[in-house]
Amino acid sequence: MTTPTAEQTQAKWREISAMAEKLAERSGANTGFLVEPGSPLAGDDLHCTPYHASHAVKTSITSAIDHLHALCALVLQSGFLHLAAPATLARGVLECASTAVWIASPTTRDERITRALRWNITDVKDGDRAATGAGIPVPTSLQDRKDKIEAVATKRSLPFKPISGGYTSSEAVAATEVFLKPPLGVVLPWRLASGFAHGRRWAMLAFADRMQQQATTQSGVVNLKMENDLTRVLFLGLAAAQVVKGAVALFEQRSTAP
Template sequence: MSHEQMPVPPKAQSALKLINAWQKESGERVPPVAPGSSLFGDDAKVPTLMVSSAAYQCFSHAVDHLHAVQALLFEAKMMHAYAPYSLLRAAVEAAGEAIWLLGPTSRQERIRRCLKRAYENVSKGQQFADLAGVQPSGRSATTRIQEIRDLATRHGIDPNGVCGRWSTQQQLKYVDELLNKGKEPSAQALWQICSGFAHGREWATLGLLERTVHSQAGNVVQVRLSSSGEVLLNMLAMTTALSAEARRLFEERRISHQ
């Protein structure tokens, strides 16, 4: 498959250019945070975590998964039926998380979300260590969690809320409320359909993939499922637009407007 063999809609062409540019930037220095900017003030409040680093890491994760889809389609020239949607799901989650971190105008809320992300990271890391039977190096999870709780208390944030439930769906709901204003398709819908692919759910695969019937005996139908290039490229464009908003917010927060 190549650009010549598969029609690429204008929005997808623009998305591919952005993805390639972002991927090239990923090997360079992280854009610096300007003194006097929103993120400069955020980072000063939580210097051991840094809101700017957390947000840019999320954006970078989104770019990596987007570039993997681009590489599959236009470098490896492979049209997998399911795998690209799992990659897009990861990109939607990462871009949505970056927007969730950067979107609030309140510094205290941005810090709260950064602390919540840090707690989730420590908690899930400890869960893995327990399951794998390994002993993490460095400070214990208990010590790190207490540091997060202390930071929350210092900034007037409820530590129990910071160390509470984590929900990707709630993050994406926030993204839709911030960006879409009731318009479709929503980040939640995009994530849901990609999650359906990631978990092998028939409602997603049968609803989105192209079907070729091989045989039918009574109610039993043998079909071949294949990905639609048009659908996949449109979803790639939508996920790229979400990532572009994450990058826009990062630029807005890192530049001083004084």
């Protein structure tokens, strides 16, 4: 694979930024992501009210768009190229967009509803954990909220056990790579971005553009000053953008009436 020139890199970043800007405007409009009556997602919603599948998909997509827009603003407008922060934003894009694809990609209604309910289980569990961990009173118990989700599953004759465990980002990312088959993959850029987000040494050593050794007073120990460049960050930007594009295209397919 040929390394792009500085001019080509800038052009690609401007292309991603223009896409993010357009999608951000769309997600902020009331008519940005409508679900047409008679569409697959509208039918799903009828059978999992009030835990609409379309709401889970749209929430995930708009969160991905927000992260992508922020990534472009950070890289192109901040005047400082961070080492880890762009990857952290790319990770948010990849996880949220992959979640949307994971929910909407199955061809059967039961599986799409099952995944939407799994998303809601994770949502209520995470919210309850955040509140109770901070000592904030929760007006409705976690069990009550889980029972309401179970009632929806039971009405649809869906087994609740696989739903009750929720879902993980790693599952969504892996499934999205299989479904979209994007040129840059999904799992590798997500793992790399996660490595930066968690301050993992392997990611920094493998991906940093320049490393400058700085002597210390400790024998056998050196400090490393690491720097980034737009071309290396472009890999994550392109990987993130391709999954957002796939998620939006899938939403349009599932939200349009035949």
